[in-house]
Amino acid sequence: MSTSSTALSNNFSSALIAEIEQEAATARKCLERIPAEKFDWKPHEKSMSFRTLATHVAEMFGWTPSTMQTSELDFAKIDYKPYEPATTGDLLEYFDKNVAEAIDTLRNSDDAAYMENWTMRNGEKVYFTMPKAIVMRSFVMNHIVHHRGQLTVYLRLNDIPVPSIYGPSADEGQM
Amino acid sequence: MLERIIEETFDWKPHEKSMSMRHLVVLVADMFGWIEMMVDADELDFAKGYEQPKPKTTQELVDFFDAKLDAGVKSLKNANDAVFAEDWTMRNGGPLSWTAFGLLAP
Numbered sequence: 001m002s003t004s005s006t007a008l009s010n011n012f013s014s015a016l017i018a019e020i021e022q023e024a025a026t027a028r029k030c031l032e033r034i035p036a037e038k039f040d041w042k043p044h045e046k047s048m049s050f051r052t053l054a055t056h057v058a059e060m061f062g063w064t065p066s067t068m069q070t071s072e073l074d075f076a077k078i079d080y081k082p083y084e085p086a087t088t089g090d091l092l093e094y095f096d097k098n099v100a101e102a103i104d105t106l107r108n109s110d111d112a113a114y115m116e117n118w119t120m121r122n123g124e125k126v127y128f129t130m131p132k133a134i135v136m137r138s139f140v141m142n143h144i145v146h147h148r149g150q151l152t153v154y155l156r157l158n159d160i161p162v163p164s165i166y167g168p169s170a171d172e173g174q175m
Numbered sequence: 176m177l178e179r180i181i182e183e184t185f186d187w188k189p190h191e192k193s194m195s196m197r198h199l200v201v202l203v204a205d206m207f208g209w210i211e212m213m214v215d216a217d218e219l220d221f222a223k224g225y226e227q228p229k230p231k232t233t234q235e236l237v238d239f240f241d242a243k244l245d246a247g248v249k250s251l252k253n254a255n256d257a258v259f260a261e262d263w264t265m266r267n268g269g270p271l272s273w274t275a276f277g278l279l280a281p
Contacts, residue, residue: 153193157189162192170193
């Protein structure tokens, strides 16, 4: 047992960094297969376009610094404009930058930070207030996984080979 | 989401290589049951056999989901932090095939 009372405890970050590295690797395998000529394709008129969905997956890793380093996101105070990649290379460059910043942020976050509350609001209207541990696990990580799952269906419907994510797909990764 | 899936669409799939609606949705429900398996057991061995249940109605599907979720939550309530640092193995018979986070075993 350490007698130091100043040592930072980083159990949350250790677990989350391992998870982000794993999920980012498979997300990148999906993103790098999307040809720019398919960016405007959508499976249903109410669906997001391939570009919007892929950019959203890449974008969400980048929510890590604003979650861990601030106490709220207020849409009334920002002019939110999603990034618009023109090429697959643009998309990957944006993704890689967001993942690197996410991991760097977590390396510098101690366990106590994860218990602080974080709020998403639009001025007076509060969408939620939750501990940062839950914002990271649910609103960032699960949310990425949710949209990456949609992305694999977009790949499938365009006859682009679906990578193995957690197990074999019909195209790759036979066990 | 599961309760909105009507039986008439259980066999539908968006592409010939895709899972059917039934297969996909049973997998989603069943995965909540993996919590119990991962917390209370040390491995899953495919060589010991696994058969996916085949619900015939939306109600059967929702009941299956509820049972798996309850079992998962119960396991977590009884688990302490040390359990999460233990290794868990997925294998097919004798040789070790896979460990957590996709690291190939030596």
